[in-house]
Amino acid sequence: MFLLILALAVFVIYRISCTLPNRKHAVTPAKTKSLAVFLGSGGHTSEALALISALDFNRYSPRTYVISEGDSFSAQKTCELESSKETTTCPAQYTLLTIPRARRVHQSLVTTPPTALYSLLLCIYYITFARTSFADVLILNGPGTCFVLCIAVYVNKFFGLAAPRVIYIESFARVESLSLSGKLLFPFVDRFIVQWQQLQEKEKGAEFHGLLV
DSSP, X not given: OXXXXXXXXXXXXXXXXXXXXXXXXXXXXXXOEEEEEEEOSHHHHHHHHXXXXXXXXXXXXXXXXXXXXXOHHHHHHHHXXXXXXXXXXXXXXXXXXXXXOSXXXXXXXXXXXXXXXXXXXXXXXXXXXXXXXXXXXXXXXXXXXXXXXXXXXXXXXXXXXXOOEEEEEOOTTOSSSXXXXXXXXXXXXXXXXXXXXXXXXXXXXXXXXXXXX
C-alpha cells in the first residue's frame, strides 16, 4: 500500500511539473484564435474590456466573456462593447458565461471552501465538458475567482486534455507590488504581463509592454 501511494504521489508531481508553463517556448501564431476573458467586475472589468477593445475581432473569434453571478455591470458593458464592434463584415460572435463566485463579499473564511469548490466544479464543467473547445487563449486580470478558472485549466492539462494558454495581465493600479491574485497565479500562467516597468524589474519572468489601459 505504501509503495502504491508513493508511486501515485510521484506520478502526480511528475504530471504537475509537465504542465507548468515554459515561457520561453515559442508559439506559432494562428490566423484566428478563440478568446475567453474573465471580467472581475468594477475596475477589473473596465480594464479587461479596454484591452479587448484594441483587438481585431475578426481574428479573435468567437469570444467568451466569463462573469461572476450577479455581475450585471460586466454583462452590460460586454454587450455595449460587442455592439460597438459589430459590422456587416464582423458580426458579433460572443457568449456570456456566468460562474458562481469563489468567495462573496464579506463571506466568512469558514464558509468559503464549499463555495470555492462549487465554483471550481462549474469551471471544470464549462472548460472540459460543455463545449468542444473552451478557448485557445484565456485572459485573466483578477480578482480571486480567476484563480479558480486557472485551476480548472490545469485539471485539463493534468489529464492531457485541450486547454487554453493563460495570460495574466496585472492591474494598472499595481505599481510597486503584485496583487494577491497575481502572486498566486504567477507560477502557473503562460504569460504574466505588468503595466509598470519598475514592477517588471522586481518580478523575474514578468513582461512589460507599456501601459495597456
